[in-house]
Amino acid sequence: MTDQRTYLEVKRTVDDRALNRRVLERFVAELDARSSPVRIVEIGAGIGTMIARLAAWDCLPEEVAYRAVDRDDESIRRARERVPEWLEGAGYAVERPEDERGETTLLARSDTTRIEVTLEVADGFEIEDRADAVIASAVLDIVDLERAMPAIEGLLEPDGLLYAPITFDGGTTFAPRDPVDDRIERRYHHHMDAVRSAGGSRVGRELLWRLPDAGWSVLEAGGSDWVVRPRAEGSGAKTGYPDGERTFLEGLLETIDGALAELAGNELDSELVDLVPGERRRWLERRRNELEREELVFVAHNLDVLARPPE
Ligand SMILES: C[S@@+](CC[C@H](N)C(=O)[O-])C[C@H]1O[C@@H](n2cnc3c(N)ncnc32)[C@H](O)[C@@H]1O
Incomplete structure (x- = not known):
């Protein structure tokens, strides 16, 4: 069996290629336009690959407070090991002072950027914060949107941003083709829609009507297929x-x-x-x-x- 943390680690390069650059560029421009320090909350951060990516790709503004939350304690444990290494690999000098609650906070500095990272085990839809941006990467397709959307709205400043990349949108295909591929795909998606306790197989496009219906403005959207x-x-x-x-x-x-x-x-x-x-x-x-x-x-x-x- 592939361990979930290992899966998230090897998923990183697949996501790197897949992320929609137009949507990412708009996100980066919107972050840049905000006054420092910019506060980011990532829900379902897994082992912290998004922090590492945004730092390595120079996507973060000058001063950032980055709170990464996942309900899986093993993932956060792995993040605490891996994120400092990844940030150092991206050219950051990393210090690890403990905060007053004894939680690990990383202080990462490059020539252009200072990031304070906290890695925390929690239900991301139960926490309190006031964030410039909430990131939920490969998360909204596995959770209950009725609960997630108001919780995210409650975490954001009035003019804040939700960045939800890699949201599954109904397509699972293999090559070379096999006669039962279509049946396998329909069953797999049916499992997401009807058997799994939350989420669904077409949440990507669902966001495009559910968000505006709830009064949100969709600033950008685009495909991020895994190949x-x-x-x-x-x-x-x-x-x-x-x-x-x-x-x-x-x-x-x-x-x-x-x-x-x-x-x-x-x-x-x-x-x-x-x-x-x-x-x-x-x-x-x-x-x-x-x-x-x-x-x-x-x-x-x-x-x-x-x-x-x-x-
Ligand atoms: C598919 S993984 C994606 C992880 C990471 N964002 C990535 O792309 O590598 C989904 C993650 O969401 C986390 N998760 C699901 N529901 C959550 C919740 N209510 N609060 C915090 N984390 C949650 C899971 O534990 C898991 O680590």
Whole structure:
């Protein structure tokens, strides 16, 4: 089994390629226009890859207070190990003073930017704050939006920003094609919509009407599809999957298989065509073999959204 923290670590380069640069540029410009220090709250920060990315890509304004929250204590424990290393790798000098509650605060300085980072275990929709920006990356598709949206609004300054990149939007495809791919995809998405306790398979586009309906302004939105494929040199010789992305695909196949296994014991939507017995195992075996032979290609559809709360 791929551990969730390892999955988040190997997901980083997939997200790096996927993030919609137009939406990110607007987010960075909006942050730049705010007065210092800029306060950012990240909900569902996982192991802290977004902090590291924004620092490494020079996306942060001069002075930033960055509060990263996740309800999973193992992820925050990993973040406390990895974020200082990543920030140092990005050219920051990092100090680790303890705050008055004994929590780890990192003080990271580069020639242009000073970031104070706190990494905290909490339910991000229960905390209190007053933030210039809330980031929720690959999070809004797995939570209850009815609870999340008012909570995020309550965390933001009146003219604050919600940046919600990598929000799943209904597309899970593999190549080479297999006759049961479409059925597998529909079942996997049905699991997100009807079996999982919260979230859904089309939350990306849902945000585009739910936010305006609730009085938010969507400033930018755009696709951020995941594309994972083995690389080839100019000569056509394969050079394998980049970084840890083979592990990313292993984790993803496990997730899909787990969802389908759970569906098997549930009442199904009558529109879902059954898989004949053994098909799920055959499909998984085939995909694992293709991964082993470095032939498997995976594409998923996500959306990035930047929005401002109601006035
Ligand atoms: C798919 S992961 C994404 C993690 C990270 N944003 C990334 O992209 O690498 C979703 C994360 O949201 C966290 N999460 C879900 N609901 C949460 C909540 N109510 N409060 C805080 N974290 C939450 C999970 O623990 C998990 O780490």
